[in-house]
Amino acid sequence: MASIDVRQPLLSGRTDLNPQTRSKDTPKRKRFRRSKSAPLADFVPFEKTSIGSDPQSNAIFGNIHPNICKVFMFLAFYLSAATVCFYIVRNQITGKKTNGVLDAVYFCIVTMTTVGYGDLVPSSDAAKVLACAFVFTGMALVCLILSNAADYLVEKQEILLVRALHLRKKVAYTEILKEAAMNRTRYKCILAFVILLVLMITGTIFLSTVEKLDLVDAFYCVCSTITTLGYGDKSFSTKGGRVFAVFWILISTICLAQFFLYIAELNTENRQRELVEWVLTRKVTNLDLEAADLDHDGNVEAAEFVLYKLKEMGKITQDDISLIMEEFDDLDVDQSGSLSASDIILAQSSETDQK
Numbered sequence: 229m230a231s232i233d234v235r236q237p238l239l240s241g242r243t244d245l246n247p248q249t250r251s252k253d254t255p256k257r258k259r260f261r262r263s264k265s266a267p268l269a270d271f272v273p274f275e276k277t278s279i280g281s282d283p284q285s286n287a288i289f290g291n292i293h294p295n296i297c298k299v300f301m302f303l304a305f306y307l308s309a310a311t312v313c314f315y316i317v318r319n320q321i322t323g324k325k326t327n328g329v330l331d332a333v334y335f336c337i338v339t340m341t342t343v344g345y346g347d348l349v350p351s352s353d354a355a356k357v358l359a360c361a362f363v364f365t366g367m368a369l370v371c372l373i374l375s376n377a378a379d380y381l382v383e384k385q386e387i388l389l390v391r392a393l394h395l396r397k398k399v400a401y402t403e404i405l406k407e408a409a410m411n412r413t414r415y416k417c418i419l420a421f422v423i424l425l426v427l428m429i430t431g432t433i434f435l436s437t438v439e440k441l442d443l444v445d446a447f448y449c450v451c452s453t454i455t456t457l458g459y460g461d462k463s464f465s466t467k468g469g470r471v472f473a474v475f476w477i478l479i480s481t482i483c484l485a486q487f488f489l490y491i492a493e494l495n496t497e498n499r500q501r502e503l504v505e506w507v508l509t510r511k512v513t514n515l516d517l518e519a520a521d522l523d524h525d526g527n528v529e530a531a532e533f534v535l536y537k538l539k540e541m542g543k544i545t546q547d548d549i550s551l552i553m554e555e556f557d558d559l560d561v562d563q564s565g566s567l568s569a570s571d572i573i574l575a576q577s578s579e580t581d582q583k
Contacts (some may be wrong), residue, residue, distance in 0.1 A: 264349065282431035306369055310362050320352035326467045333471040340366025341481045343453055346460030370482060413494045420487040427480040434476070435462075438470050454480040500542070507540045 277427055314321065314332040324347045325331050335348045350356045427452050435446035441462060448578035449462035454477075464473040520528045528536075536546045559567055561574040 240443070249492075257346055277428070282469060288580045302369060306366065307333065307336060310366075311478070313357075313358050313362070317352065317355045317358060320350065320355040321348055322464075323348040324465050324563075325467075326470060330467060330470055330474075333474055334464070336362065336366075337474050337477050338458075339363050340370065341477055342367065342456045343458040343477060343481070344456075344460070345458045345463040347463045347465065370485075388444040413490060417487065417494055418489055420483060423486055424480070424483045427476065427483060430477055431480065434472055435464075438472070439466060452478060454484045456481060504541050505536060535568075 257412070311329065311332045314335050315328055316532065318325075318328050318332060321331075331348060337343075338345055339359055340349070344364065350359045364440055428447075431450040432443070432446045433451070435441045436443055443451065445462055451457075452459050452462070464470045516536070517528050520532050522532050522535065535544070535549065539546065539549075556567070557577045559571055561578070563572050564571075
């Protein structure tokens with residue numbers, strides 16, 4: 229088995245058309261390239277990964293976001309369990325009350341989103357323990373499941389946004405898909421901001437009309453709610469207001485969290501693009517050639533140069549290359565420096581014998 233300490237290029241440069249003219253004393257360098265003499269892939273045994281599935285279908289379904297039905301099932305289970313628990317201890321919760329079941333659901337939403345107005349407060353040890361338990365599980369639910377659902381809903385609108393931006397232009401659908409892929413994070417930020425703005429306007433109008441708050445207090449309550457600040461001096465106190473709050477608080481707090489997440493993601497992408505541009509535009513020096521010469525033969529082949537640039541861009545690391553080299557050495561049974569179908573068959577048969 230070849231040593232993995234010696235860094236070898238993963239691809240070859242130009243192959244020697246006259247191998248007979250090569251000196252016999254010259255040590256045979258290990259080149260990693262696609263073997264042109266390899267048999268057709270049709271002769272390689274197909275290995276099924278699972279019963280009744282194929283790699284293409286797995287790849288397709290692997291790109292789909294978490295099932296929205298499953299997300300709402302988790303949410304429904306959490307809300308049901310929390311509502312039952314808080315309804316049982318409803319007499320141990322003090323504050324502004326309207327209806328037993330509605331207050332239990334409302335208290336559950338305020339707790340899981342960490343808004344905590346203070347209009348309903350647990351007063352007994354049992355109620356406090358339940359609130360502590362459901363606030364942690366609720367935060368985990370919001371972060372791990374509901375954020376994926378919001379991300380899925382936002383991404384579904386990307387194509388519509390690109391079409392709206394090019395409404396007066398005749399743009400092919402493939403070009404729309406290409407632009408959506410290149411500027412996906414930026415469009416996510418725009419869509420999340422638009423949705424958040426609509427939710428804030430809706431909440432302000434509702435609080436001013438139903439809860440009878442003046443416009444400034446309504447906007448103040450909206451901001452303190454979606455940021456989970458929850459001072460508690462202004463909140464939802466009527467039956468209709470709490471029914472609205474059950475849905476509005478959950479959606480608006482998640483939307484704001486997603487918006488900040490997209491901003492951070494966009495900032496990271498911009499910094500990565502700046503790094504890539506700097507790597508591609510700066511002048512190559514002799515030190516760069518020495519660092520790119522992985523096999524230390526004094527020549528830098530195309531594959532070695534590509535690997536070096538990718539490492540500079542932060543796309544891959546030396547550990548990634550070492551792991552791939554280990555897998556290549558395991559598959560290269562005859563140690564020829566190239567992989568063929570016979571190598572794959574021999575490697576699979578040796579693994580079967582070891583088992």
